[in-house]
Amino acid sequence: MARSSRGWRVAAVALALLAGVSVASTGIRVARAQAAARSRRPALLELLKQRTAEGDQLRGKLRDLRRELEALARQEIGASGLSGEVATLRLAAGLTAVEGPGVEVVMADSPLASRVGRSDPRYRIQDLDVQRLINELWALGAEAVAVNGERTGALTPVRMAGNVLLVGVRPVGSPYKVQAVGDPERLYSGLLASEVGKDLRSWSSLYGIRFEVRKARSMSLPAPSEPSSRSREGLEPGGGRRSPGAVGGGWGGG
Amino acid sequence: MSLIVLALVVGALIGLLVQPAVPAALAPYLPMAIVAAMDALLGAARARLEGSFSERTFVLSLATNAAFAAALVWTGDRLGIGEFSTAVVVVFSLRIFQNLAAIRRRILGG
Amino acid sequence: MRTWLALGAVLAGIAGFMLTGQIQKGATEVKLSSEREEDLVSLLAQTTRENDRLRQEIGRLQLVLAEAAGTREQQAAAIRQAEEELENLKVLMGLVPVAGPGVVLDIDDPGGHIPPELMVELLHELRGAGAEAIEISGVRAGTTTWFARAPGGLSVEGKVVTPPYRVLAVGDPSLLEQALKLRGGVMDALNAAPGVHATLTPSDRVEIRSVRGKPEFRYARPRR
Numbered sequence: 113m114a115r116s117s118r119g120w121r122v123a124a125v126a127l128a129l130l131a132g133v134s135v136a137s138t139g140i141r142v143a144r145a146q147a148a149a150r151s152r153r154p155a156l157l158e159l160l161k162q163r164t165a166e167g168d169q170l171r172g173k174l175r176d177l178r179r180e181l182e183a184l185a186r187q188e189i190g191a192s193g194l195s196g197e198v199a200t201l202r203l204a205a206g207l208t209a210v211e212g213p214g215v216e217v218v219m220a221d222s223p224l225a226s227r228v229g230r231s232d233p234r235y236r237i238q239d240l241d242v243q244r245l246i247n248e249l250w251a252l253g254a255e256a257v258a259v260n261g262e263r264t265g266a267l268t269p270v271r272m273a274g275n276v277l278l279v280g281v282r283p284v285g286s287p288y289k290v291q292a293v294g295d296p297e298r299l300y301s302g303l304l305a306s307e308v309g310k311d312l313r314s315w316s317s318l319y320g321i322r323f324e325v326r327k328a329r330s331m332s333l334p335a336p337s338e339p340s341s342r343s344r345e346g347l348e349p350g351g352g353r354r355s356p357g358a359v360g361g362g363w364g365g366g
Numbered sequence: 367m368s369l370i371v372l373a374l375v376v377g378a379l380i381g382l383l384v385q386p387a388v389p390a391a392l393a394p395y396l397p398m399a400i401v402a403a404m405d406a407l408l409g410a411a412r413a414r415l416e417g418s419f420s421e422r423t424f425v426l427s428l429a430t431n432a433a434f435a436a437a438l439v440w441t442g443d444r445l446g447i448g449e450f451s452t453a454v455v456v457v458f459s460l461r462i463f464q465n466l467a468a469i470r471r472r473i474l475g476g
Numbered sequence: 477m478r479t480w481l482a483l484g485a486v487l488a489g490i491a492g493f494m495l496t497g498q499i500q501k502g503a504t505e506v507k508l509s510s511e512r513e514e515d516l517v518s519l520l521a522q523t524t525r526e527n528d529r530l531r532q533e534i535g536r537l538q539l540v541l542a543e544a545a546g547t548r549e550q551q552a553a554a555i556r557q558a559e560e561e562l563e564n565l566k567v568l569m570g571l572v573p574v575a576g577p578g579v580v581l582d583i584d585d586p587g588g589h590i591p592p593e594l595m596v597e598l599l600h601e602l603r604g605a606g607a608e609a610i611e612i613s614g615v616r617a618g619t620t621t622w623f624a625r626a627p628g629g630l631s632v633e634g635k636v637v638t639p640p641y642r643v644l645a646v647g648d649p650s651l652l653e654q655a656l657k658l659r660g661g662v663m664d665a666l667n668a669a670p671g672v673h674a675t676l677t678p679s680d681r682v683e684i685r686s687v688r689g690k691p692e693f694r695y696a697r698p699r700r
Contacts, residue, residue: 120421125373127428131403132377137386138396156516163523170530177537178561184554198558200690201565203698205619210696239600240593247596250622251633255696265619266568269600273518278604281526283519293696332699 167281205266209335210256212293215300216328217245219312220287222320235319237286239272244308245290246270252302254292258333260284287322296327370410370424394443395436398454402431405458408465415472431458567609570616570688574609578646578682579653585639587671592623592630594669598643598662599623605655607647609684613637616686649678 182198202208219242225235246257246264257264259279264270268280276283292299303309303325312323406428413419435454442450540553566572581598583590599617602610610617615632624631629638645652656663656676666674 117422120425121369123425124370124421124428127425128370128373128407129377129380131400131407131428131432132374132379133381133384133386134377134396134403135400136378136381138393138400140382140385141393142397156520160516160520160523163520163527167523167527167530170527170534174530174534174537177534177541180541181537181554181557185558198562198565199698201562201569201571203693203696205565205569207565209699211699212695212697214695240597243596243600244593247592247622250620251624254620255691255693266603266617269603271600271604273522276519278519278522281522295695333696 164282207335209333210293211330211332212255213296213327213329214254214291214293214331215249215296215303216326216331217290217292217303218287218322218324219245219290220322222322224320234315235321237277237288237321239270239277241308241312242270242277242288242290245303245312248303248306248308249290249292249294249299252294252299252306254294254299256293256333258291260289261334263333263335291328291331291333293331293333296329300325300327370407374407395439398435398439398451399432401455401458402435403428405461405465406431408462408469412465412468412472415469569691570609570618570686571690573683573685573687574646575681575683576608576646577649577680578607578644578678579649579656580677580679580682581643581645581656581674582677583639583641583643583666583672583674585641585669585672588629588639589669589672590630590639590641590666592625594662594665595623595630595632597665598656601655601662602643602645602647602652605647605652607645607652609644609646611644611684611686613641613643614686616684616688618688618691620691644682644684646682646684649680653678 199208203210219237221237222235225232242259246259249257259270259277262268262279262282262284264279268282271278273283277285277288304313309325312321315321316323406424409427410419410424413423435458438454439451442453537557540557563572567574595612599610599612599621610621612621612632615621615635615637620633622633626636629636630641631637653676655661658664663674663676666672
């Protein structure tokens, strides 16, 4: 130490002091930020879980009420047209649980996704990937499609809210299981030969996302979450009438 | 050398007690600068053990390391390459390990 | 003195290590959770809105059940309800023409640059914003609507449509407009395609006259 001049020694001590202060203040800042994040997130998650459970309960209640009314209507009109037609249309609209053969597609974010940062979409399954897949399934004659057990259709689109994939208003997470009822052979070979199938396969080898297709002899797809009634007006040929309800109390959760 | 370690501890204590506000603009670069400083400190400890410690070298290496690490992260951010900070951490961690190994060999007579 | 120094150095090294690890972990975690939080908040708002609508609907049905006290009246009310549901389903399935407030989206694409997946995204976005009936260049959309490439334009469920496209949607005009005009949303994506010019016009009355046929089921069976 005798070698160094007094000036350098003072500088060294001052710098060390500064380094100490920096370490402490950064430590404090990070700890505070973590604490703040910890305190808000669970509360939000808890609230969200509560609301989702509440929604399930409400949907169940709504289904019961509809059944009750349907039963009453059936008593009155027996097996006559009305409720039969309602049943057929409900099936067609994807509002009843169905079963049948088809294909099952499993997609998952790449295991590398958490390492490369979530801003990089190449390592994650995006809403567009799921939308394109579903589009292809319909094109190949699929009759019913579900994503992670949530039926998708006219009322339940697939979208992304921030980083979360929604089917209707239901958040679903990776891995995504897309089930489609239809001709298994046609769905299977068609999907693998399709543009979206090729894209997903090449991404799976490039980025490590998961993409698997398999035929299924029999699958059960659940009924979708019941929509609340939509209000719009029917258009009689040659003119329209306006329904009393506010149009665009629209379903679907904006 | 012992004076430096003492200064570091005193500095940390002051930081904990006073809790100075770090400017938000500076906050992302400080952790990198700290990693660089850690490297310089261990380097100094190693030099001390090897008998080649010089306060001049210590001051210069600490200052340039910290400044350069922060500058690299800043550049990475501007260029939109978030991985820059990872690279900086990797490089300094490697050096920290090397210094540690050297220190260990000295002490444990390896 | 020497041992002391050595011990100090080792401790400093360990502390340094723990600190770097801690700082890195802290930084990424904070970033993640602060971003995720926004997602959580928007999800929460959506779920809450949906629950409110469910509650309204439950209230309405309970009223239908309660208002008609006598059995006969109750049955008549039930039939009315079934009829109403039938009407709703027919609109949803695209079996009947509809009219109502909504939006008109005109897309000019002289070069034929719009890919089918952009139309798929548009369809999902419109549905998400509560569109009750959608028509794409004269083709009524339904559950199974799909798009594909076609020479000179797009294929909508096998029917070739050529630009300019006109998309009609019945629903809350402001909600629909909001959803499409999000920054980085469908309108931006459309107008970013070369030569494409898309205009969105809210309207008090959009008429959708096209209809779909009833879907046929060969593989799916209802499960009771």
